Amino acid sequence: MCGIVAYIGKEQAFPIILKGLKRLEYRGYDSAGIALINQDQLNVFKKAGKVSNLEEFMLHQDHNGTSGIGHTRWATHGAPTDTNAHPHVSMDGSIALIHNGIIENYNALKQELIRQGYLFKSETDTEVLVHLVDFISKKENVWFGEALRLALLNVVGAYAIVAISKNFPGQMVAARKSSPLVVGIGENGDFYLASDATPIVEYTKRVVYLEDEEIAVIKLGEELKIYNISDQEKTPYIQQLELELEALEKGGYDHFMLKEIHEQPRSIHDCFRGRLNSSEGWVSLGGLKEYEQKMIQAKRLVIVACGTSWHAGLVGEYLIEELARINVEVEYASEFRYRNPIISEEDVVIAISQSGETADTLAALELAKSKGATILGICNVVGSSISRITDAGSYTHAGPEIGVASTKAFTAQVTILSLLALSLAHKKGTISESEFRILIAELEAIPEKVQRVLENNADIEKIALEFKDVTNALYLGRGSLFPVALEGALKLKEISYIHAEGYPAAEMKHGPIALIDENMPIFVIATQGNSYEKVVSNIQEVKARKGKIIAIVTEGDEHLKEIADYHIEIPKSHEFFVPILATIPFQLISYHIAVMRGCNVDQPRNLAKSVTVE
Ligand code: G6P
Secondary structure, three states: OOEEEEEEOOOOHHHHHHHHHHHHHHHOOOEEEEEEEEOOEEEEEEEEOOHHHHHHHHOOOOOOOOEEEEEEEOOOOOOOOOOOOOOEEOOOOOEEEEEEEEEOOHHHHHHHHHHOOOOOOOOOOHHHHHHHHHHHHHHHOOOHHHHHHHHHOOOOEEEEEEEEEOOOOOEEEEEEEEOOOEEEEOOOOOEEEEOOOOOOOOOOOEEEEOOOOEEEEEEOOOOOEEEEOOOOEEOOOOEEOOOOHHHHOOOOOOOHHHHHHHOHHHHHHHHHOOOEEOOOOEEOOHHHHHHHHHHHHOOEEEEEEOHHHHHHHHHHHHHHHHHHOOOEEEEEHHHHOOOOOOOOOOEEEEEEEOOOOOHHHHHHHHHHHHOOOEEEEEEOOOOOHHHHHOOEEEEOOOOOOOOOOOOHHHHHHHHHHHHHHHHHHHHHOOOOHHHHHHHHHHHHOHHHHHHHHHOOHHHHHHHHHHHOOOOEEEEEEOHHHHHHHHHHHHHHHHHHOOEEEEEEHHHHHHOHHHHOOOOOEEEEEOOOOOOHHHHHHHHHHHHHOOOEEEEEEEOOOHHHHHHOOEEEEEOOOOHHHHHHHHHHHHHHHHHHHHHHOOOOOOOOOOOOOOOOOO
16 A cells, blocks of 8 residues: 655656556555655645646646655545645655555654654654654764664564655665565666556666665665665665566556456466466466475465455365365454464465555464464565565466456466366375366366456446446355355445445345345356255245346356346356356446446545555
8 A cells, every 4th residue: 555656867757756656556546745856955746636636736836856756645644635645854844755554653753753843744654754864864963864774773663665855866765664665777877666566667677676674775876775774785686577568558448447357368368378288187386386295285274365365265265175175264364363373384374465465464474484384375466575475376477457456366366276276186186187187178268268258248237237326235156156256245345335245145044135125136146056056046035025136147047047137147167167257247247337336446435456554
């Protein structure tokens, strides 16, 4: 949460920073601000609301300067106002600083600074940092970079910080702990900093991901210097970005979410590229191979995740238990980390995270590691914090997901978990060779089937039109389709602000049935498989109470087409892989309803894509 971006070099900083902020807006959009150094002046511009508000405001401002910092905020401490927007500036107007994270001991530091005569303008935790840096630099008579390092020794919490000072116009300092920060090294001696690589890729592919408690010191005309918090110099590890610029554009779609929904045939295919071969009959997750035996022998696998990734974990639980007969538990990372979980060296803890930065998931992994467990990751963002702290892992290769509501990352996570379940089952011998071969061929056919579901978009849009004004909705599914119901309900809540609940279909009788009347839409996944008959009975129960059934059915299911008020067909597939197919209509329903209701699909209110605070 919160996006930070900075530039120092020979070019004008403002357009680079503004563009960067737009790329990072998925991280928060409560306010935006920029500080620029123009010769010996430090100019700061801040506006509540989206980056576009700031952009409009800047039309009438002098935004010259070849060094600057910018921030897009997801509010934690203090309302989303102009004053609480970053950058925050020292009282003498010399130092400006942006921050992503939370300073947990900010109140104690603030009281001390007030005693020292500092006046606070904002309600943020961040303002403490800039005053502390100023205080230390004056007290110790050190430059602001050293003052930042000393200040951080007193700080408890999470941070990615970039600071500039008008007294040192050719210099910039940055630091991180638990919140991500990337430094891009340009070809002409210029430098770019950002929360992720998306604002940087346009200018350079040479990047350094800062590690926890590292400080980057940038001086124009010199090489990038990295220090740890104890002031020991470290050699920067320069990596080559693989990200392509086109992946960050809307590519002709109205919204990133729609583009990402339509990318799924490709993203799922990319996810198994080099990992599955149905004609030769093998599945191999290179990154996890070394740990497969450990997983097979583990007392249990514990999956930790949040939000949509947690739903993917639930699908994974069904698949791994069913196919590989390994005990799996799925935990909300936020609950796991605070309840003294019983974890030992015999456990394998797998984090699932699109961003690889979710604070609770990261902390859950650290806890598991401290108890001796093997920790693995399934992440989308290459080089993310989770991918770097885990013993091993597998990337989903879905490409950048910009829409705040997760779509292609979810189906890619489920794809990886399907591959993992198959691979473990094959190694463990819990499925026969012929079953294994049938299943990998079925999985390989999924991208083409997803494409066929997407071709129903126009019909799905018509169904969305019928239900765009409802206030509540229920989603029902059984077995591995129950998490799909949860995910369908979450998508609707997130982007259209309609209250929706997902339930295991049989649980409906234990409460939610009381809500059913002629105004209540009930989305049911009723594809052919083990629990088909039971789900059909659940549908009859809803019908008897006049609820409106929208059923996801297997292609050619004439029986259900007659019973349901509305139906969406998905191609026949093996039960194990229906979760991927059944998810697509729910994504499209939510998308169309949100658009019809005039909601901001890509940036729903109050949400952020990357939740780097607990
Ligand atoms: C936020 C996002 C969700 C996401 C969740 C977990 O709430 O809005 O879309 O599922 O975080 O994020 P992660 O990056 O760990 O998958």
